[in-house]
Each structure stands twice: as C-alpha cells, then as structure tokens.
Amino acid sequence: MILKKYKINILGILFFLLLNILYQYPLVLVFAYFFNKRIFFFTDFLYTNSSWTLPLLMTLVLILIFIIAWKLGYLKNTLKNWHLKRIFWLMGIVFFTLAINYLVTVLVLKTQIISSVTSDTGMSDILGQLPTICQKYILGIIVPLSEELLFRSYIFGSITNKKVAFLISSVLFALVHTGFSWYLLPYLILSFIITWVYSKRNNFIESTIVHSSVNLLGGPAIKLLDTLFKLLPY
Numbered sequence: 001m002i003l004k005k006y007k008i009n010i011l012g013i014l015f016f017l018l019l020n021i022l023y024q025y026p027l028v029l030v031f032a033y034f035f036n037k038r039i040f041f042f043t044d045f046l047y048t049n050s051s052w053t054l055p056l057l058m059t060l061v062l063i064l065i066f067i068i069a070w071k072l073g074y075l076k077n078t079l080k081n082w083h084l085k086r087i088f089w090l091m092g093i094v095f096f097t098l099a100i101n102y103l104v105t106v107l108v109l110k111t112q113i114i115s116s117v118t119s120d121t122g123m124s125d126i127l128g129q130l131p132t133i134c135q136k137y138i139l140g141i142i143v144p145l146s147e148e149l150l151f152r153s154y155i156f157g158s159i160t161n162k163k164v165a166f167l168i169s170s171v172l173f174a175l176v177h178t179g180f181s182w183y184l185l186p187y188l189i190l191s192f193i194i195t196w197v198y199s200k201r202n203n204f205i206e207s208t209i210v211h212s213s214v215n216l217l218g219g220p221a222i223k224l225l226d227t228l229f230k231l232l233p234y
Helices: 010-030 043-048 050-071 085-110 123-127 132-158 162-178 184-201 204-229
Strands: none
Touching (some): 010 132, 050 132, 085 184, 085 204, 132 184
C-alpha cells in the first residue's frame, strides 16, 4: 500500500507508530507510580520486581519489533558484504561521535542555552533505580536495537525517497527524546550522525553499534576528554 505521490508505505508507517507506542509501554507499566498513574492492579508487582520485569517486557517488545521488520522485508541484506574491517570503521565513527558530543556539551553549557545536555524526561531517575547490570543491558542493547529498528529500518523501509527518510528519521528520533526544547539541538547532531551511519548501507546493526557506544560511553568520554582539555565551565 503505497502513497505514490510521496512514495510512502502507509502500512510501514502505521507499524512504526503503533510499535513506537508499544515500545514506551513497559516503562509506563513498571513505573506507573512515577507518572502518577495506576494502570492495572499488577503494577505494584511489576515495580517491586522491576529489576527483571522491565528488561523482560522491553525484550519481548524488541522481539516483536524485529519480527515485524523482518516480515516487512526491512532487514534484507543486513549482513550482506559484512567484513571485520567494518568494525574498525565503526570504531572510528564512535570516537568521532563521542568527540562531537563533548564539543556540543561544551558549547551548550558555555553559552548557557541549557544547564545540562541530559534531557529532563525522567529516564535517568527511573533507570537509576535498577541494578547496574540491568541499566547496561537496557541502555546498551535493548534501547539501541529497538530504536534503530524503529527510527531507521522502519522509516527508511517505508519512505522511498532516501533524503526525506534521512530527515524524518533524524528529526523524529531527536524529538521523541527531547520534545520541542533546547535539548533538541545536541540530540539532533547525534541523530544526524547515527542516521548517516545507517544510510550508508541500510544496516541497523552498524547504527546500533554507534548508538549503543554513545549510550554507554557518552558520560565517561565527556569526563575523560575534559580531564585532557578542561573546556567545560565547571
């Protein structure tokens, strides 16, 4: 089902919207109290056992996202022409992205556009209540895989015009994380880089590696780089 004028696959976009809502649902269910909601009678059980219920629910959603993407044909040739040397190229991109992330952090803090480059969505507070291994699993595996499939594979698979897909993917990814705020600026830069990595070969694994590295190493990299260059205003 194609909207020919704009070369958009409506079915793919519909799945993107529905799965993106479903992707947010485990967080709302397990931490319903955080959002001042009591959705079902078992939310207390989910919260009490959040160290395994949240990772489990998010893993199940990821599996569903993956299966539908595979059925829609969005994952064709994902591993085609894969070579070990690609790892070295990706590591170079990761280092570049972390360096850009540091420079953007310095810029926005020195200009006092925002007081922190971490958007105030409550995610840090929520994940901070989980054991460290659960935090690393969610931030390093579940979140990057789910979001790269949704914001890259589904959007690029649904929009034939790659320039339009690139723009929509990058902007939507940043907006979902920050809303219409100054936090959008640093997220947009990172989003453009990760989307560019995906667009080179339509390979969500490559963009996931970069995304995961930024999630896990972004904070430590900023601290390390600032011990060398001391550019941050604090």
